Amino acid sequence: MGKTIAVLPGDGIGPEVTSGAIRVLETISQKYGHNFSFVKGNIGGSAYEAEGHPLPESTLSICKKSDAILLGAVGGPKWDTLPAHLRPEKGLLAIRKELELFANLRPVVAFDALLDASPLKRERVTDVDFVIVRELTGGLYFGNPSERRGDVAVDTLVYSEYEIERIVDKAFQLAKTRKQKVTSVDKANVLESSKLWREIVEKVAKKYPDVTLEHVLVDAAAMKLITEPASFDVIVTENMFGDILSDEASVLTGSLGMLPSASLREDKLGLYEPAHGSAPDIAGQNKANPLATIMSAALLLRNSLDLHEEASVIERAVTDTLNSGYHTADLSVNGAHAKRVGTQEMVDKVIENMAKYMPSSISN
Amino acid sequence: MGKTIAVLPGDGIGPEVTSGAIRVLETISQKYGHNFSFVKGNIGGSAYEAEGHPLPESTLSICKKSDAILLGAVGGPKWDTLPAHLRPEKGLLAIRKELELFANLRPVVAFDALLDASPLKRERVTDVDFVIVRELTGGLYFGNPSERRGDVAVDTLVYSEYEIERIVDKAFQLAKTRKQKVTSVDKANVLESSKLWREIVEKVAKKYPDVTLEHVLVDAAAMKLITEPASFDVIVTENMFGDILSDEASVLTGSLGMLPSASLREDKLGLYEPAHGSAPDIAGQNKANPLATIMSAALLLRNSLDLHEEASVIERAVTDTLNSGYHTADLSVNGAHAKRVGTQEMVDKVIENMAKYMPSSISN
Numbered sequence: 269m270g271k272t273i274a275v276l277p278g279d280g281i282g283p284e285v286t287s288g289a290i291r292v293l294e295t296i297s298q299k300y301g302h303n304f305s306f307v308k309g310n311i312g313g314s315a316y317e318a319e320g321h322p323l324p325e326s327t328l329s330i331c332k333k334s335d336a337i338l339l340g341a342v343g344g345p346k347w348d349t350l351p352a353h354l355r356p357e358k359g360l361l362a363i364r365k366e367l368e369l370f371a372n373l374r375p376v377v378a379f380d381a382l383l384d385a386s387p388l389k390r391e392r393v394t395d396v397d398f399v400i401v402r403e404l405t406g407g408l409y410f411g412n413p414s415e416r417r418g419d420v421a422v423d424t425l426v427y428s429e430y431e432i433e434r435i436v437d438k439a440f441q442l443a444k445t446r447k448q449k450v451t452s453v454d455k456a457n458v459l460e461s462s463k464l465w466r467e468i469v470e471k472v473a474k475k476y477p478d479v480t481l482e483h484v485l486v487d488a489a490a491m492k493l494i495t496e497p498a499s500f501d502v503i504v505t506e507n508m509f510g511d512i513l514s515d516e517a518s519v520l521t522g523s524l525g526m527l528p529s530a531s532l533r534e535d536k537l538g539l540y541e542p543a544h545g546s547a548p549d550i551a552g553q554n555k556a557n558p559l560a561t562i563m564s565a566a567l568l569l570r571n572s573l574d575l576h577e578e579a580s581v582i583e584r585a586v587t588d589t590l591n592s593g594y595h596t597a598d599l600s601v602n603g604a605h606a607k608r609v610g611t612q613e614m615v616d617k618v619i620e621n622m623a624k625y626m627p628s629s630i631s632n
Numbered sequence: 633m634g635k636t637i638a639v640l641p642g643d644g645i646g647p648e649v650t651s652g653a654i655r656v657l658e659t660i661s662q663k664y665g666h667n668f669s670f671v672k673g674n675i676g677g678s679a680y681e682a683e684g685h686p687l688p689e690s691t692l693s694i695c696k697k698s699d700a701i702l703l704g705a706v707g708g709p710k711w712d713t714l715p716a717h718l719r720p721e722k723g724l725l726a727i728r729k730e731l732e733l734f735a736n737l738r739p740v741v742a743f744d745a746l747l748d749a750s751p752l753k754r755e756r757v758t759d760v761d762f763v764i765v766r767e768l769t770g771g772l773y774f775g776n777p778s779e780r781r782g783d784v785a786v787d788t789l790v791y792s793e794y795e796i797e798r799i800v801d802k803a804f805q806l807a808k809t810r811k812q813k814v815t816s817v818d819k820a821n822v823l824e825s826s827k828l829w830r831e832i833v834e835k836v837a838k839k840y841p842d843v844t845l846e847h848v849l850v851d852a853a854a855m856k857l858i859t860e861p862a863s864f865d866v867i868v869t870e871n872m873f874g875d876i877l878s879d880e881a882s883v884l885t886g887s888l889g890m891l892p893s894a895s896l897r898e899d900k901l902g903l904y905e906p907a908h909g910s911a912p913d914i915a916g917q918n919k920a921n922p923l924a925t926i927m928s929a930a931l932l933l934r935n936s937l938d939l940h941e942e943a944s945v946i947e948r949a950v951t952d953t954l955n956s957g958y959h960t961a962d963l964s965v966n967g968a969h970a971k972r973v974g975t976q977e978m979v980d981k982v983i984e985n986m987a988k989y990m991p992s993s994i995s996n
């Protein structure tokens with residue numbers, strides 16, 4: 269299978285974590301006889317340095333010709349004084365908009381080896397394995413009017429049936445490949461937009477008779493993420509609720525450095541990146557945790573290339589690596605077997621652990 | 633001090649928990665030589681039964697003549713089939729609106745005796761003691777237009793300077809009596825209403841130079857409530873953010889049956905009620921936990937009657953009662969000293985424990 273993956277390393281630790289993920293993807297490519305080619309592009313502050321813009325045309329053109337995009341991270345104090353439209357973060361917003369990436373996926377998985385670092389009691393987080401599917405281009409953050417009128421300020425929450433239907437459909441499709449459950453989060457007891465949301469969810473659900481659907485109000489969902497996080501499979505919600513709930517969910521398992529994310533279009537194209545930032549303070553020191561980016565690469569295989577077995581090889585190898593005590597400085601792992609390593613060694617260990625799950629001979 | 637307290641027992645366990653709180657308040661009244669008189673009114677389903685409306689005029693009139701209002705709980709399956717405007721919950725919405733109770737206070741306090749039941753690790757919740765101050769009458773839940781337009785649904789978030797200023801001022805006033813810190817929660821990096829919110833917060837803060845102010849974005853606040861709940865003192869935010877965050881906060885300490893709430897007007901009038909519901913399944917069985925209502929009575933003394941010493945006598949007695957192992961069936965308390973008791977006995981124990989903090993002779 270010949271596939272082109274755009275790689276946008278970005279700023280700070282972006283280059284080292286993406287190069288780790290590329291090594292992992294190359295291993296997959298060789299062992300399974302796929303033919304991945306990687307094309308690099310600039311984004312963020314480093315793109316501004318090299319090409320004068322945080323999202324150069326050249327980068328966009330590379331992305332449009334690719335099957336999937338792997339991104340590191342953008343931003344750093346160096347570019348804080350630039351005018352708003354040239355800041356690194358604008359590169360990220362612009363690429364989502366230009367490529368119509370409307371569905372944000374944030375998987376949250378508990379790793380046994382990291383549960384001591386979770387703010388939750390161990391028994392609450394064990395077995396946590398859910399994905400938040402957040403609508404990314406509509407709702408209160410983009411509605412008009414959004415303005416000041418004398419001593420009053422107004423924002424507008426707008427959703428169309430079409431916008432709701434396509435994100436909800438993504439969520440049901442995803443649930444079909446997982447635990448067959450969708451939790452739709454809204455505020456349908458108060459908001460008109462949530463009433464429409466719930467209607468569309470009910471309509472879409474009819475196409476997926478094997479998937480169990482539950483509706484949870486957003487305030488109750490904020491409670492349930494803490495009290496029963498293991499009860500969720502796929503959570504789908506609108507932009508702002510998703511913003512709040514996905515950040516809330518990100519701290520449950522004690523492993524922010526482990527969290528991947530995906531931003532998807534209606535077809536298979538997607539952008540994959542770690543949920544963490546560019547950490548300029550530790551950039552270039554072989555200290556960064558590459559696992560969130562490696563897990564993002566697994567998401568890429570699963571969602572853009574339909575390579576499910578290959579994705580789970582990576583995921584299992586990451587789990588094994590953590591279970592044998594290997595961890596970077598950001599992860600709190602205690603006990604006699606704990607071994608702190610650098611970025612490179614962590615990638616080496618993951619690749620080592622992948623071997624036992626992969627076919628031993630090259631198959632192409 | 634002659635003070636009139638309206639008591640609206642409501643439905644389900646409402647009558648038993650309010651009568652427990654009245655016994656506590658009568659003890660305070662006697663020991664400190666205050667002259668509290670209690671005037672009862674109907675609300676909710678029982679008001680519909682007795683007077684044909686969930687908020688009868690007679691009740692509203694009692695409340696308007698009172699210094700403070702103590703409410704039990706409303707609702708029950710018995711009234712689920714009534715038309716919307718006659719349902720028990722409408723009584724609660726109507727009284728808040730009629731009395732212009734725009735500030736909702738939700739204190740969250742960790743009780744050592746209950747920390748095993750918290751979903752969070754013990755060390756994270758120890759010392760948690762904060763109050764969420766939520767704007768209750770504006771924002772997205774009340775803005776117009778809120779309607780369907782063809783295949784699009786619209787809701788509107790509106791805030792005026794005046795609405796923001798009065799709630800923020802309440803928060804700073806409260807912080808002055810506590811740990812001198814206000815955390816203002818908004819989404820000022822995106823929303824116009826939040827930009828106005830932040831401007832007003834900055835303006836009000838100038839009147840309170842001794843109070844430390846921090847701004848936290850709502851998504852970051854949802855994380856920080858879990859990772860660093862003990863870092864907060866007073867959190868102030870708009871209606872919807874407050875709805876989500878106060879429910880999230882309510883599960884942190886493992887003691888939903890302990891949580892009081894207050895809804896305040898610009899003057900001293902306030903309505904005080906437990907955060908829990910009417911629990912019709914255990915009504916009249918001496919099983920209900922009266923502590924959330926007793927803690928609400930303490931809030932009433934502090935906020936509407938300025939009786940701070942008296943309030944803390946109650947709060948300390950509740951802590952002592954829990955520490956000596958007494959608990960109702962809803963609370964998970966383990967260990968050799970754990971003693972499960974009924975509603976009445978719980979109230980008795982609190983009153984017993986109040987004795988050691990109060991003046992021994994009657995002072996009027």
Ligand SMILES: [Mg+2]
Nearest residue numbers: 511512515851
């Ligand atoms: Mg966010």
Ligand SMILES: [Mg+2]
Nearest residue numbers: 487875876879
């Ligand atoms: Mg709520």
